[in-house]
Amino acid sequence: MKSISLYIDNGSWLCRMHPFTKLAYIAAAISVPLLAGRLWLFAVFIALSLAVLASGHLLKRVVPLVAFSFTILITIFLIHGLFNQQNRDILFSIGPLHFYREGLLYALHIGCNVLNMLLSFAILVLSTKPSELVEELEKRGFSRRMGYIIISVFQIVPQMMGTMNTITDAQRSRGMETEGSLATRAKAFLPLISPVVMSSLINTRERAVALEVRGFAAKQKKTYLADRTPRRGDKPITIVLLALIVLAVIWRIVQCL
Amino acid sequence: MNLFKTKFDAATIVLIPACIGINYLGKMFASLLKLPLWLDSIGTCIGGCLGGPVIGAICGAANNLIYGFTAGDNITLIYALTSLCIGVAVGIMSRLGFMKSFPKAILTAVVAGLVAVVISTPLNVVFWGGTTGNVWGDMVFAATQAAGMPVLLGSLLDEIVVDVPDKIITLIIVFFVLKGLPQKLTALYDANAKVERLD
Amino acid sequence: MPVIAVENLKYRYPHAEALALDGLNFTVEKGEFIGIVGENGAGKSTLSQALIGLVPQFYKGAYGGKVLIDGRPADTTPIAELCCKVGLVFQNPFNQLSGAKDNVYEEVAFGMQNLGVPREEMHRRVENALKMLDIWQFRDRNPFDLSGGQMQRVAIASILVMEPDIMVLDEPTSQLDPQGSEEVFRTVDKLARSGITILMIEQKIEKIAAYCDRILLLHQGHQIAYDTPQKIFSRPDLEELGVRAPAFTRICRALGATLPDGSYPVTVEEAADRLQRTDALPPPAAPVPSRPxxxxxxxxxxxxxxxxxxxxxxxxxxxxxxxxxxxxxxxxxxxxxxxxxxxxxxxxxxxxxxxxxxxxxxxxxxxxxxxxxxxxxxxxxxxxxxxxxxxxxxxxxxxxxxxxxxxxxxxxxxxxxxxxxxxxxxxxxxxxxxxxxxxxxxxxxxxxxxxxxxxxxxxxxxxxxxxxxxxxxxxxxxxxxxxxxxxxxxxxxxxxxxxxxxxxxxxxxxxxxxxxxxxxxxxxxxxxPHVTQLCTRLGYEGVFLTVEEFLTACGCKE
CATH class of the missing domain: 3.40.50.300 (P-loop containing nucleotide triphosphate hydrolases)
Structure with a gap:
């Protein structure tokens, strides 16, 4: 079954790191540059994220993620470079199109922010098993119902995709064409999507029964199969990251005074 | 009648992942068929109609948070607030009886669309300088900026062009899905159901 | 005290008009193996869900009478407590998976986690259950990638590890191949011997007849009879109730081969004891016209x-x-x-x-x-x-x-x-x-x-x-x-x-x-086929395939 999670256990140190440490990194990477408001800090964190990803052998797998948000970044550069209200100085022109300094700088800010967020999240997403993250959260008091919802999504989506294949076969068997002109494909839309939507809703009845009979509503404190104690490096790294955030907040307050 | 009364048993908990899965499917179809729509809130609206505003809110917010945190699509993260409000709005409308007939469902769709616009526009402006990432909407935005209109207004128009039609199509789909669901399923979500005694 | 006592149980689903269960009365003793039979719509599944409190706690609707599990009322004891006493396995293995675990090992442990079973104990029970049901080799597989039969065994294991005193199985073998369902029956029989009380709904009537101590016969929500398999399957009105007696019983009835108490045999062993070997041969195969x-x-x-x-x-x-x-x-x-x-x-x-x-x-x-x-x-x-x-x-x-x-x-x-x-x-x-x-x-x-x-x-x-x-x-x-x-x-x-x-x-x-x-x-x-098994046991030379064929050769009719 194909997973929608991007996690693959490649045995690197990143995969073994405690998920909370990675969460702390995301918090620091996003908040510090925003609080300090310096463009070069974005660059620092982007570089740091890239270095971390590289040492965890994940650099190659981050490419599609960046490519995914590339179209929206280009739109932002185009629209603001050309039309931003603050535009004064023309930086360069391509034919009749004039790109302005102010707009491009603004777009650069947004772009750096997006890229920074993307890369810091990528560290967590690519190296952490979702169920591990949820389990650790549950152990710290996170609602187990919410925990179930999150993990269940990772099971249900690939399952629905699998059902889609069966449904396609079933409807083709009844003489429905799925290939051809746009009109043919559009006509196929309802017979394909409707069974998967309806059956996934109808199946919830039995799934709920299955949870009930396995003590889902029990009040006892839940226990876990795996025992994950934080590694040696986890604690100091988390402390440093949190300290950075605090420093940035102080810096911001001092600036405002 | 308490609009926000919610059942938190296995039935509603299991409903939420199914709805999030349906959101994902809708989104996938829209992008496969290259439709100028999102179609990524079909499940959220179903959740809101069946389980009430609170379940709708959880469907919406959890949807964006889960994909944001784990599938690497962190752009959707900031729109968790929008999804949450859509879920609440549709949930309330449904509890008020605005999903009972087709014309009423369209009204629900307009409400959901406007809620999406009101919440998303400031987010667009703060995070993207006004664009939405949808080709058609962003063409509108570019035109308004070229015409010298304020960013907020341009972004608002951008959102309206995208979100209102999207929610209308979405709620039409939801309306027909709900119509087809058997009563023995929908009865499970009835927050006011009581066991009647036969002796 | 019986482990299960059902008194005048009535139930109606929400928005339904007819009663799904109407006036059920029976008791089950510890360690008994009870079969529940009846046509589709007879109320078998509804009854199985009433024993664990899903009816009425989960479905709501209208409820009357009493179900006592070890003296505790099933309609008010929370399901989360009742599920330590009663385990339920149902028909569709796919929907019985929790949907929250990506490998068989953790899937089986899901229920124990909810009940707060200590870690070492969980590992011990999971290992035992997986080995007992012969699915230990799949422990690292995604449960959704297994075949129906394997999934069903995972579902049984998942309930087994919660160590219930009573197991209710709602057509657990319907998705399995013959060997797979025989394995499940043998497992269930083993459980019954270990003192677990079993209630099983099943369409495979020959199996039910061979394994059960007593059978509860339902029809349109009513309890028709609750007796030994021999008594139940000797009833003349069985076909009208949408149930077919085992092949062995039908043969013995037609041939007038009875047990000492006047009822008819229900298993191949019993039937073979009562029947004489005849030299009748199956009819020669009719020439099959060649077809395109x-x-x-x-x-x-x-x-x-x-x-x-x-x-x-x-x-x-x-x-x-x-x-x-x-x-x-x-x-x-x-x-x-x-x-x-x-x-x-x-x-x-x-x-x-x-x-x-x-x-x-x-x-x-x-x-x-x-x-x-x-x-x-x-x-x-x-x-x-x-x-x-x-x-x-x-x-x-x-x-x-x-x-x-x-x-x-x-x-x-x-x-x-x-x-x-x-x-x-x-x-x-x-x-x-x-x-x-x-x-x-x-x-x-x-x-x-x-x-x-x-x-x-x-x-x-x-x-x-x-x-x-x-x-x-x-x-x-x-x-x-x-x-x-x-x-x-x-x-x-x-x-x-x-x-x-x-x-x-x-x-x-x-x-x-x-x-x-x-x-x-x-x-x-x-x-x-069952008739062929009987012939082999009787030492027949010809192979009979169906009850009709067998009886025709013996010169009588069903």
Whole structure:
């Protein structure tokens, strides 16, 4: 079954790191540059994220993620470079199109922010098993119902995709064409999507029964199969990251005074 | 009648992942068929109609948070607030009886669309300088900026062009899905159901 | 004190008019093995859910009377507490998975986690249960990637580790092949011996008869009888109640072979003790008129993943005789029929349909000639009334509205759904939705009808209905090709049997030839029909396949 999670256990140190440490990194990477408001800090964190990803052998797998948000970044550069209200100085022109300094700088800010967020999240997403993250959260008091919802999504989506294949076969068997002109494909839309939507809703009845009979509503404190104690490096790294955030907040307050 | 009364048993908990899965499917179809729509809130609206505003809110917010945190699509993260409000709005409308007939469902769709616009526009402006990432909407935005209109207004128009039609199509789909669901399923979500005694 | 005491239990689902359960009264002692039988809609599943409190706590509705589990009322004790006492395993293994675990090991531990069982204890119990049910080798697999039979064993293990005193099993073997269901029955019997009380709903009546201490017979929500299998299956009104007695009982009844107390034997051992060996031989095979060849399959090979071949060089010629394909789960049966339908493309070799190679044809183009009914009807239903759903196929293959309607009505009449034309398919029960799926293919009037395990979830009436379809199509000169796990049904309705094992044809011939071929059956891990088993035990020379055949040879009628 194909997973929608991007996690693959490649045995690197990143995969073994405690998920909370990675969460702390995301918090620091996003908040510090925003609080300090310096463009070069974005660059620092982007570089740091890239270095971390590289040492965890994940650099190659981050490419599609960046490519995914590339179209929206280009739109932002185009629209603001050309039309931003603050535009004064023309930086360069391509034919009749004039790109302005102010707009491009603004777009650069947004772009750096997006890229920074993307890369810091990528560290967590690519190296952490979702169920591990949820389990650790549950152990710290996170609602187990919410925990179930999150993990269940990772099971249900690939399952629905699998059902889609069966449904396609079933409807083709009844003489429905799925290939051809746009009109043919559009006509196929309802017979394909409707069974998967309806059956996934109808199946919830039995799934709920299955949870009930396995003590889902029990009040006892839940226990876990795996025992994950934080590694040696986890604690100091988390402390440093949190300290950075605090420093940035102080810096911001001092600036405002 | 308490609009926000919610059942938190296995039935509603299991409903939420199914709805999030349906959101994902809708989104996938829209992008496969290259439709100028999102179609990524079909499940959220179903959740809101069946389980009430609170379940709708959880469907919406959890949807964006889960994909944001784990599938690497962190752009959707900031729109968790929008999804949450859509879920609440549709949930309330449904509890008020605005999903009972087709014309009423369209009204629900307009409400959901406007809620999406009101919440998303400031987010667009703060995070993207006004664009939405949808080709058609962003063409509108570019035109308004070229015409010298304020960013907020341009972004608002951008959102309206995208979100209102999207929610209308979405709620039409939801309306027909709900119509087809058997009563023995929908009865499970009835927050006011009581066991009647036969002796 | 009995572990289960049911007193005047009544229940009605919300928005329903009729009572699903009406005045049930019975008690179960610790360690007993109880069978629950009755036709579809008799209230068996509802009763099973009442024993663990799902009825009425989960479904709501209207409830009367009492269910006491170890003295505690099931309608008010929280399910989360009751589930430590009563475990429930139900029919569809797929929906019993928690949906929150990506490997079998953790899936099985899910219930214990909720109940707060300590870690070491969890590991111990999971290991024991997985080994006991022979699924230890799948512990790291994703449960959703397993076959139906394997999934069902995971579901049983998941309940077993919670160590309930009572296990309620709602048709747990309906999705399994014969060997798989025998394994489940043996496991359940082992549990019963270890002191666990078992209540089991099952359509495999010979199995129920062999394993149960007592049987509860339900009909339309009423309790008809609660007695020993011998007493229950000796009732003359059984067929009217939608239940068929075991083959052995029917034979003994016709021959007047009774047990000392006047009831009839229910197991093969009991029957063999009471019956005399006769020298009667089965009737000589009637000459089968030669029929035109439809499919020619040559050196067919196929694999889903490179390296693991599923089919190894199949050579077959299929004509219009009703043909059954039997074999274990994973033997390649479904793969073969999907290739015939063009849903999969052959890797090597060729398939010719009426002399033409199908490699160049799309599935939709073949649809008018070759119909294929999928196992799960929910994978195709998308219309909100039965007639529209059934008309979808005929309209796709170019019939006009009037013709499509006529064909669809005829198909609905054949499947016993004539009065359900305007129903919403989603309001129907699973066994009815399965018939809708069959009707929707029948309506396309194909020359070949492929059925993938059509008897699952069907009771006696449903099976008779399918038998009728096989007969009618065969008379019209059409090929019915069915994958089946029910050997008695194969023996009754089919003229040709193909046995598959490990991606190859292990045997091919008339039912009599195939079921006499002990070696091939063993290779495919299949048991012959029940009557054949009885004949073997009695030391008969000829192979009898069905009760009718046996009785005719003995000169009497059922």
């Amino acid at each position: 060849v439809l499919f020619e399959i040559q050196d067919l090979t196929f694999s889903y993943n490179p390296g693991t071949q599923v089919l190894h060089g199949i050579n077959l010629c299929l004509d219009a005789r009703p043909t059954a394909i039997i074999g274990q789960n994973g033997a390649g049966k479904t793969t073969l029929v999907k290739l015939l339908k063009g849903l999969l493309r052959a890797e090597g070799g060729s398939i010719r349909f009426r002399g033409e190679d199908i490699a160049g044809k799309t599935v939709a183009a073949l649809a008018a000639q070759v119909g294929y009914v999928f196992q799960n009807p929910d994978d195709q239903i998308f219309r909100y009334n039965v007639l529209d759903e059934v008309m979808f196929g005929p309209l796709n293959i170019g019939m006009d509205e009037a013709q499509a309607k006529e064909k669809s009505r005829a198909a609905l009449a054949m499947t016993g759904l004539a009065d359900k034309e305007t129903s919403n398919p989603y309001d129907l029960e699973l066994y009815e939705r399965k018939m809708v799926a069959i009707a929707s293919v029948l309506a396309m009037d194909p020359d070949v009808l492929i059925l993938d395990e059509p008897t699952i979830a069907q009771d006696v009436r449903g099976r008779q209905c399918i038998a009728g379809i096989v007969r009618t199509l065969s008379e019209q000169g059409k090929l019915v090709l069915a994958i089946l796990h029910d050997m008695d049904f194969v023996a009754e309705c089919f003229d040709r049997v193909i046995v598959m094992a490990q991606g190859q044809v292990a045997a091919d011939g008339t039912p009599r030839q195939v079921f006499a071929d002990a070696e091939a059956l063993q290779a495919a891990r299949l048991d012959p």
